[in-house]
Amino acid sequence: MHRVLVFGFSVLLSGCGVSSAVIKSESLDFGEVIEDTTNKLLVMNVLRARDKAPLHFTDIPVIRESMQQSGTLGFLNLLGDVRSTTLRDTRSGSLTFQMTPSFDLNHLHSKEFITGITSPIDPKIVKYWLDRGLDRRLVLLLFFSAVEIVETRSATGPISVIRIANSPREAADIIRNRGKAFVGPDELRCDTQSDFERYLKLLNKLKTFFANTYRERRLLVAGLNLAGDKDSNSVRAIAQLDLTKVQVVYDRERATHSLYSLSSEQKVAFCFYDDAQFAGPSSAQFEFIESDRTTRSDKKNCFQSVVDVGPEDAGLRGVIPSPIFFSGAAAANEASRYCGIFNRFAGVGPGQAATPGGYPRLELRLYIRSVGEIFQFLGDLLHYQDEVRKYLDGNPPLGVKLNSPVTFGYCGDQPDAGCDDVFLRLDGDACNARFSLTYREREYHVANFNPSRETARQSVSCPPGDTARRDHTLEILSVLHQLVGLNKSATDIRATPTVNVLP
Numbered sequence: 001m002h003r004v005l006v007f008g009f010s011v012l013l014s015g016c017g018v019s020s021a022v023i024k025s026e027s028l029d030f031g032e033v034i035e036d037t038t039n040k041l042l043v044m045n046v047l048r049a050r051d052k053a054p055l056h057f058t059d060i061p062v063i064r065e066s067m068q069q070s071g072t073l074g075f076l077n078l079l080g081d082v083r084s085t086t087l088r089d090t091r092s093g094s095l096t097f098q099m100t101p102s103f104d105l106n107h108l109h110s111k112e113f114i115t116g117i118t119s120p121i122d123p124k125i126v127k128y129w130l131d132r133g134l135d136r137r138l139v140l141l142l143f144f145s146a147v148e149i150v151e152t153r154s155a156t157g158p159i160s161v162i163r164i165a166n167s168p169r170e171a172a173d174i175i176r177n178r179g180k181a182f183v184g185p186d187e188l189r190c191d192t193q194s195d196f197e198r199y200l201k202l203l204n205k206l207k208t209f210f211a212n213t214y215r216e217r218r219l220l221v222a223g224l225n226l227a228g229d230k231d232s233n234s235v236r237a238i239a240q241l242d243l244t245k246v247q248v249v250y251d252r253e254r255a256t257h258s259l260y261s262l263s264s265e266q267k268v269a270f271c272f273y274d275d276a277q278f279a280g281p282s283s284a285q286f287e288f289i290e291s292d293r294t295t296r297s298d299k300k301n302c303f304q305s306v307v308d309v310g311p312e313d314a315g316l317r318g319v320i321p322s323p324i325f326f327s328g329a330a331a332a333n334e335a336s337r338y339c340g341i342f343n344r345f346a347g348v349g350p351g352q353a354a355t356p357g358g359y360p361r362l363e364l365r366l367y368i369r370s371v372g373e374i375f376q377f378l379g380d381l382l383h384y385q386d387e388v389r390k391y392l393d394g395n396p397p398l399g400v401k402l403n404s405p406v407t408f409g410y411c412g413d414q415p416d417a418g419c420d421d422v423f424l425r426l427d428g429d430a431c432n433a434r435f436s437l438t439y440r441e442r443e444y445h446v447a448n449f450n451p452s453r454e455t456a457r458q459s460v461s462c463p464p465g466d467t468a469r470r471d472h473t474l475e476i477l478s479v480l481h482q483l484v485g486l487n488k489s490a491t492d493i494r495a496t497p498t499v500n501v502l503p
Contacts, residue, residue, distance in 0.1 A: 036435055038481060039434075039435055039446070039477055039481075040435065040437045041057075041058055042477050042480050042481060042484075043426065043437060043439075043444065043446065043477070044437070044439060045057065045375055046375060046378045046379055046382065046426075047379070047382070047426075047439045047440075047444070048379070049375045049376045049378060049379025049380070050379035050380070050382040050383050051379070052379075055372070055375060056107065057107070057108040057109075057113070057117075057484065058106060058107050058108065059106045059108055059488065108488065112487075113487055113488065116371070116486070116487030117370060117371040117372045117484070117487050118370050118371075118372050119370055120368045120369065120370050121143060121368050121369060121370060121371065121483070123211070123267075123268035123270070123368065124213075124266075124268055125483070125486070126139060126143050126211065126268070126270075126368065127211035127213065127268050129143075129479065130209075130210060130211050131211075134475070134479070135408075135418070135421075135472070136206070136207075136209040136210070137203050137408045138423070138472060138475070138476070139209070140202075140203055140206065140209060141166065141203070141423060142369075142374060142377070142476065142479065143368060143369055143374070144166060144366045144367060144368060144369060145165070145166055145167075145367050145368070145369045145373055145377070146163055146164060146165045146166055146366075146367045147163075147164050147166070147199065147202060147364055147365065147366055147367070148161050148162065148163050148164075148364070148365040148367075149161070149162050149164070149341055149342065149345050149362060149363075149364060150321065150362070150363045150364070150365060151341050151344075151360055151361070151362055152359060152360060152361040152362075152363070153359060153360050154359050154360075155359070156319070157319040158319070158322060159319050159320075159321040159322065160321065160322050160323075160324050160337075160341060161321045161322065161323050161324065162323075162324050162326070162338050162341050162342060163323070164195050164198050164199050164202070164342070165195040165196070165199070166195075166196065166199045166377070167195060167196055167377075167380065168196045168377070168380045168381045168383070168384035168406075169380035169383050169384060170194060170195065170196070171194035171195070171196035171197060171384055172383065172384045172387035172388060172391075174193070174194040174329045175194070175387075175388060175391065176387070176391055177329070178192060178329065185349070186348050186349060187335050187339070187343050187348050187349030187350075188331075188332055188333075188334070188335060188339075189348075190335065190336075190338075190339035190342050190343060190348070191329065191330060191331070191332040191335065191336055191339050192329050192330070192331060192332075193329060194329060195326070196384070198342060200406075201346055202345075202346065203408070204416075205272075205345070205346055205347070206272045207272070208272050208273035209270070209271075209272045210270075210271060210272070211268050211269065211270050211271070212268070212269045212271060212301065212302050212303060212304075213266045213267070213268055213269075213305070214266065214267060214269060214301055214304055214305055214306060214307050215262050215263045215265075215266055215267070215305065215306050215307070216262070216263040216267065216306075216307055216309045217247060217260045217261070217262055217263075217306050217307065217308050217309065218260060218261050218308075218309050219258060219259075219260055219308070220246075220259045220260060220261055221258065221259040222256070222258045222259075223254070223256045223258070224256055224257040224258065224259060225255075225256055225257075226238075226257055238259070244262070245261065245262055245264065246259060246260065246261055246262065247259075247260045247261075247262055247306075248260075260308075262306070267301075269288060269289075269301035269302055270288075270289040270366060271287060271288050271289060271299075271301070271302035272287050272289065273287070274287045287299070287302075287363075287364070288301055288302055288363070289363075289364040289365070289366050290363065290364070290365045290366070324337055324338050324341065325338070326338045326339075335349070341362075344360075344362060345362050345364075371480075371483045371484060371487060374480065374483065375480075378424060378476070381406060381423070381424055382424070382426065384406070385404045385405050385406060385425070388404040389404040392404065405422050405423065405424065405425040406422075406423045406424070407419065407420050407421055407422055407423065408420070408421050408423065418470065420469055421469065421470045421471075421472060422469065422470070422471040422472060422473070423472055423473075423476075424472070424473050424476055425447075425471060425473055426444040426445065426446060426473070427444065427445065428445040428446060428447035428471060428473070429445065429447060430443070430445045432447060432448065433445035433446060433447055434446050434447060434448050434474055446473050446474060446477070447471045447473065447474070448471070448474060449470060449471060449472065449474050449475055450470050
């Protein structure tokens with residue numbers, strides 16, 4: 001009898017320990033399931049964008065699991081001296097353990113979600129990724145759809161604008177039609193290239209691309225004398241103002257105060273440091289990049305936390321810019337007007353002497369994408385890489401310098417650090433892949449950011465990864481995951497029928 005009780009208590013105690021260990025194990029397993037599933041759903045949408053198919057955004061908001069433990073204990077003890085083969089003392093015990101996992105799957109198709117992913121990304125999000133250390137070439141490729149180069153000839157104009165689209169899909173057709181490697185002066189190369197190739201060349205120019213936050217300050221009242229008793233009412237009025245919206249500045253020379261209004265929200269300025277400019281004042285070599293038409297072009301936006309906003313300049317603001325369009329890729333005896341502006345900014349060919357006042361003046365305008373446009377861009381990039389690879393494989397003697405997959409530069413031309421890093425690829429090594437998936441009967445593999453030779457499986461069929469060439473595909477997926485999550489709301493998490501998976 002005592003043995004039976006001891007056995008029963010040991011079963012119950014071991015059951016409590018088993019449930020604790022199982023909860024820990026299952027929680028980690030569910031985390032891996034969410035990670036793997038979310039990554040694959042992101043890649044699936046990139047592949048759909050490559051095929052120009054509709055995108056479908058889904059989410060797994062919760063995974064549930066119920067665990068049940070039960071134990072039974074029974075015994076039969078016969079009294080007396082009668083014993084037989086059919087009548088004897090019996091003792092029995094049993095322990096059952098049951099797990100029932102379930103999950104919810106939501107299709108994100110609400111009006112708020114669609115509006116969010118089709119709206120331009122807030123510049124503060126771009127600055128966040130720059131501050132986190134995301135490579136500036138990744139930022140320029142991923143977040144911006146086009147760049148405009150604005151050329152101002154004098155203080156009264158004229159103003160010319162050329163637009164360079166960050167669009168890889170159209171570049172594949174231009175490369176195929178070109179048919180051979182370019183031979184000639186560098187200033188004529190622009191007329192034979194696509195917009196995407198010109199955009200990639202600009203990445204080499206913007207080596208010091210960065211972002212700065214600032215608040216605009218406007219002068220309300222100047223020359224306030226707050227020292228005398230006659231201005232005591234003004235002192236009391238100023239003391240009641242919200243100092244987050246106004247600023248009082250003391251002028252030592254005049255012994256007066258000035259009252260300024262501060263913008264309610266911080267603005268973001270995208271800038272780069274131009275070595276070609278002459279080093280004069282502290283702001284002379286900073287170049288401001290306009291990304292918001294409401295932001296004034298001022299180099300002080302690049303390094304000051306508070307920028308004074310003066311009256312509107314009716315001079316250049318009244319001049320209507322004249323767009324210059326690219327007529328098409330073709331061989332040329334002299335650079336077109338479009339490529340002349342591009343070459344001057346990229347530093348290709350003979351330079352042009354600046355007139356007094358720094359004219360002609362070149363400025364940049366960047367156009368920020370939406371989250372939906374980022375998916376379309378990545379899909380177009382996959383299409384471009386597939387087409388270029390087919391073209392090079394079918395025409396090996398061409399000697400054309402093209403990268404497939406796209407990297408951050410050509411190491412032979414500009415051997416910068418990380419110039420051969422891979423931007424995005426889905427045909428990585430199957431052995432050392434972070435995860436794999438099947439889409440339309442084809443296998444795709446995503447590699448680690450920096451595969452280690454020590455952790456890679458050592459075999460003939462699975463060699464160690466190449467640590468000298470980083471693959472940024474996983475890093476891009478992490479950016480996409482957060483961008484999609486920023487547009488989710490509580491209304492998108494709807495109740496759906498529960499799916500039960502029974503072991």
